[in-house]
Amino acid sequence: MKFLKPTWRWFGPEDPVTLQDIRQTDATGIVTALHHIPHGEVWPVAEIAARQQLIADAGLSWDVVESVTVHESIKTQTGDFQDYIAKYRQTLENLAACGIRIVTYNFMPVLDWVRTNISYRLPNGAEALYFDRADLALFDIYLLERAGAEQDHAPAAVEEAGLRWQQYSAAQKQAIADTILLGIPSEKKLDIPGIKARLEHYRHITRDDLRQHLRYFLQQVVPVAGKLGIRLAIHPDDPPFDVLGLPRIVSSYEDIAFILQAVDSPANGICYCTGSLGAGRSNDLPAILRMIGNRVHFVHLRNVQHEENGNFYEADHLQGNVDMYAVMKLLLELQQGQPHPIPFRPDHGHRMLDDLHKQCNPGYTAIGRMKGLAALQGLAMGIAGVR
Numbered sequence: 089m090k091f092l093k094p095t096w097r098w099f100g101p102e103d104p105v106t107l108q109d110i111r112q113t114d115a116t117g118i119v120t121a122l123h124h125i126p127h128g129e130v131w132p133v134a135e136i137a138a139r140q141q142l143i144a145d146a147g148l149s150w151d152v153v154e155s156v157t158v159h160e161s162i163k164t165q166t167g168d169f170q171d172y173i174a175k176y177r178q179t180l181e182n183l184a185a186c187g188i189r190i191v192t193y194n195f196m197p198v199l200d201w202v203r204t205n206i207s208y209r210l211p212n213g214a215e216a217l218y219f220d221r222a223d224l225a226l227f228d229i230y231l232l233e234r235a236g237a238e239q240d241h242a243p244a245a246v247e248e249a250g251l252r253w254q255q256y257s258a259a260q261k262q263a264i265a266d267t268i269l270l271g272i273p274s275e276k277k278l279d280i281p282g283i284k285a286r287l288e289h290y291r292h293i294t295r296d297d298l299r300q301h302l303r304y305f306l307q308q309v310v311p312v313a314g315k316l317g318i319r320l321a322i323h324p325d326d327p328p329f330d331v332l333g334l335p336r337i338v339s340s341y342e343d344i345a346f347i348l349q350a351v352d353s354p355a356n357g358i359c360y361c362t363g364s365l366g367a368g369r370s371n372d373l374p375a376i377l378r379m380i381g382n383r384v385h386f387v388h389l390r391n392v393q394h395e396e397n398g399n400f401y402e403a404d405h406l407q408g409n410v411d412m413y414a415v416m417k418l419l420l421e422l423q424q425g426q427p428h429p430i431p432f433r434p435d436h437g438h439r440m441l442d443d444l445h446k447q448c449n450p451g452y453t454a455i456g457r458m459k460g461l462a463a464l465q466g467l468a469m470g471i472a473g474v475r
Contacts, residue, residue, distance in 0.1 A: 089472040092387065092419060093429035094461060095119050095151055097452060100139075104447050105454045107146035113458045114465065117151035118143050119192075119386075119433055128159030128172045131179045136186045151431050152386055153183060154192040154359075155323070158305065163197055164289050165301050173305065177312045184316035190385055190431065191313070192359045194323040195302050197293075197334040198286045199278075200271050201326040201364075204264055206450040207439070208401050214440035217451050218401040219327060219367070222248035223264050226256075228332055231265050232280060234287065240333050242398065270450065287332065295335035302337060303350040314355035321359035321385040322347060327400075328368040339368060341376050348383060357383040363390035363435050366410040367400050374414045377422075384422060387432035389415070389464055402436050402451070405460035406467060416467050434460035 095117035096110045110118070122131050122139060143150045156179055161169040183191060194200065204227075208218035225241040226249040228234055238246050253261075269278045278286070293301075313320050328339030337343055344358060358380050365371045377384065391408030392400045406412050423430050437456025439448055448454075 089420070089474070090423050090426075090429070091465075091468055091472070092423055093117055093151065093431045094465060095431045095433045096457070096461075097154060097433055097435075098143075099123060099449060099452070101142075103452075104449065105452065107143065107148060109454055111147055113454075113461055115433070115461060116148065117431055118148050119152040119154045119431070120150065121153055121155055121157075127157045128161070128175060130175045131156070131182055133182045133185055136182055136188070140186055140188070150188060152190045152192060152321075153188060154386075156180070156183075156191050156193055158193050158195060160198070160286065160289065162305055163195060163298065163301055164293060165304070166289065173308045176309055180309065180313055180316055180318055184318055189317055190319050190321060192321045192323055192386055194325070195298070195305075195338060196325050196336060197290055197298065198283065199268075199331060199334070202268055202331050203270075203450075204267055206267055206270070210401075210438065212440075213444075214438040214456070215444070216402045216438050217436060219399055221245040221398045222252060224268065224331070225249035226252050226261070227264050227268050231261065232283060232332065234284075234333060237333065240330065244397070283332075287334070290334055293335070295337060298335050299337050299346065302347065306347070306351040306356055310351040310353050310356045314353050318355060319357050319385040320355055321357050323359040323388075324361050324364040326361070326364040326367070328364055328371065339365075340371060341379060344376060345379060348380070354383065357385035359386040359388060360384045361388035361390075361435065362410045362412070362415055363388060363392055363402065366390075366392045366408070367394075369394060373410060374418055377415060377418050382422060382426060384419070384430060387419060387430060388435035389432055390435035390460065402438075404438070405434060405463050412464075412467065413471070416464070417471050420468060420471060432464070434458075434464055436460075 094115045096115035097119045140150045159172040161167040203217045204220040204223040205218040207215045222245045225245040228237040230253050271277045325336035325339045391403045391410045393403040393408040394400050434457045436451035437453045439453050441455050443453040443455045
């Protein structure tokens with residue numbers, strides 16, 4: 089039986105979880121990026137090789153890039169977007185020169201992942217990431233003051249947001265804004281004026297426009313990736329629905345089918361994230377995985393628990409609304425037909441035990457992810473019948 093390769097996301101030398109820490113988790117591969125290089129600029133071979141050597145010196149391998157960020161000009165097809173596409177292709181060539189063959193990216197406009205609370209207290213005392221629709225509406229309507237925002241939220245969320253605006257303290261309102269604008273650890277977070285400026289670039293961009301921009305980007309980079317032996321893996325939207333009036337186009341079965349058909353190449357693949365897709369109540373995760381098939385190039389495994397009001401929080405990896413048994417069973421079946429290991433990582437983790445008293449990147453704690461990795465590996469071995 090061939091198993092998926094256990095990997096771990098690492099945010100570089102400033103990450104509180106060190107490479108030596110990761111060696112103790114049973115992960116053997118690293119998922120990282122050169123976060124210090126501005127979005128859209130070429131990653132030099134020397135910089136890639138230096139980071140690769142740092143990882144190798146710790147007894148690990150750099151298996152997946154997450155992410156080579158797609159510049160906003162490419163998403164909007166404005167300004168020097170053709171130059172940024174050329175730079176993206178050059179970065180792919182430089183990564184291939186260093187032997188790195190899996191590159192993850194996303195096409196989410198303006199914001200990356202969005203949560204409204206990064207320290208939601210669970211009954212056992214651990215903390216999880218949480219998404220609250222009314223708090224998002226509060227931010228959108230009252231803090232961002234986006235024109236027409238009320239029309240983009242459910243009436244119940246708008247009503248509750250109004251009540252909370254009257255009840256919350258200034259510190260509570262600021263905490264919501266800070267969390268929504270958090271972004272990727274190790275990268276500078278946005279502020280409200282910055283978000284407003286970026287939203288303006290999307291004022292006339294429809295869902296279909298953004299889809300066509302993605303198709304064009306794929307047409308320009310996938311052939312290069314294919315020649316280099318690189319497997320591109322687009323990450324689903326997190327959460328998988330429109331946020332702040334911005335269209336999100338990697339959220340469903342139909343979206344993913346469109347992407348795979350846009351450029352029908354083995355190099356054009358998917359980062360299958362059970363947490364992002366699982367936050368969409370109508371998403372059938374096993375059906376999506378079967379449709380993707382051998383174009384699953386990278387896997388994020390985490391779980392979500394839905395609540396009646398449309399909110400959700402990140403549950404233990406083997407609990408929640410994602411049928412992790414069915415997902416893992418299908419992944420193992422796919423792995424048997426692949427010539428190379430499919431890398432997976434335990435995505436996010438609860439803040440728990442000693443990590444409650446440490447500086448941690450939200451979702452990227454050491455102990456919570458190690459617990460998740462152990463559970464997922466145990467599930468895989470159980471499905472495989474390993475004794």
